[in-house]
Amino acid sequence: MKNPKESQHSSVSTKTISISHNTEEISYDNLLKWNKEWVEETLKEDANFFKKLAKGQSPPILWIGCADSRVPANQITGTNPGDIFVHRNIANMVIHTDMNMLSVLDYAVAVLQVKHVIVCGHYGCGGVLAAMSNKQYGLIDNWLRHIKDVYRTYAFELDMLDDEVERGKRLVELNAIENVYNLCKTSTIQNAWKQGQELSVHGWAYSLDSGIIKDLGVSFNSDEKLGSMFKFETK
Ligand code: ZN
Numbered sequence: 001m002k003n004p005k006e007s008q009h010s011s012v013s014t015k016t017i018s019i020s021h022n023t024e025e026i027s028y029d030n031l032l033k034w035n036k037e038w039v040e041e042t043l044k045e046d047a048n049f050f051k052k053l054a055k056g057q058s059p060p061i062l063w064i065g066c067a068d069s070r071v072p073a074n075q076i077t078g079t080n081p082g083d084i085f086v087h088r089n090i091a092n093m094v095i096h097t098d099m100n101m102l103s104v105l106d107y108a109v110a111v112l113q114v115k116h117v118i119v120c121g122h123y124g125c126g127g128v129l130a131a132m133s134n135k136q137y138g139l140i141d142n143w144l145r146h147i148k149d150v151y152r153t154y155a156f157e158l159d160m161l162d163d164e165v166e167r168g169k170r171l172v173e174l175n176a177i178e179n180v181y182n183l184c185k186t187s188t189i190q191n192a193w194k195q196g197q198e199l200s201v202h203g204w205a206y207s208l209d210s211g212i213i214k215d216l217g218v219s220f221n222s223d224e225k226l227g228s229m230f231k232f233e234t235k
Contacts (some may be wrong), residue, residue: 059085062108064101064179065120066092066127071206073120076213085112091127091175092119093146094182106188115198117183120213121176122206128172132164147171150178173216176203180218185230193222194234 024030042049061084063073073084087104094101108114121128130137131147151158154174161167180203183189192199203216223231 053082057082057085057112059083059108059112060115061085062105062112062114062117063087063120064092064094064105064117064183066090066122066125068122068125070208071120071122076206076211085114090140090143091125091131091147092121092179093143093175094119094179094186095146096182096186102186102188105183105186109188109192109197109199113197115200117189117199117201118204119176119179119183119202120204120206121172121179122208123169123172124208125172125175128175129168132168132171147175150175153178173203173205173214176205177216177218179203180216180220184220184223184226187232190223190226190232191235 039050046052059082061079063084063086065071065073065086065088067088067090073086073088074080077084085104085108087101089098089101094105096102105117108117127140127144128147130140131144132151137144151171154171158167158170158174161170180201183201189199189201198221200219200221203218205214205216206212207214220226
């Protein structure tokens with residue numbers, strides 16, 4: 001995968017977001033105080049940081065990740081504001097009736113012309129684990145139903161895993177993989193490929209335990225391997 005900093009979409013700064021304030025209370029007032037401190041620190045590193053960012057964005061990456069607070073796209077990839085266009089929802093889902101996700105995807109691909117779309121799941125995902133159980137959690141159960149469908153698709157493989165933790169980890173991976181497939185089935189991605197746009201989709205799984213990202217080996221840059229039923233004709 002091409003390093004975004006080597007692409008035409010260049011980063012506005014080499015400064016990465018640091019881990020800070022983790023010994024102080026996360027309060028409403030502190031957020032505003034820390035914001036001012038962050039602005040000061042950032043300007044010390046690069047006096048034109050905000051001026052450059054304000055001119056516009058040209059991120060090379062679209063990130064579709066989980067809403068989980070422990071999986072922030074920029075920090076875990078060592079990138080900066082302006083580098084990644086982000087969509088997050090519970091369990092990093094790509095649902096073809098989700099107007100929010102589709103709008104983000106279409107804008108990122110057709111207008112921003114991102115080069116990579118990454119679906120990033122994470123081990124220990126509460127949404128995936130909830131979908132594996134039979135408990136009711138409320139409205140979210142309807143959203144998580146999509147993950148039960150992923151389980152049904154891979155039930156043979158998953159049911160062979162006796163260890164529930166291992167089964168949950170594999171379902172996290174399979175859910176990210178299925179959502180990569182879901183991306184390939186969208187007209188947005190297919191039209192970009194038909195127009196010869198340089199665009200790849202990828203599936204990742206992030207480990208909360210180690211901070212390491214695993215590439216799930218499901219990268220596509222054409223509809224070559226897509227089932228014929230899902231291939232749209234050219235308009
Ligand atoms: Zn999650």
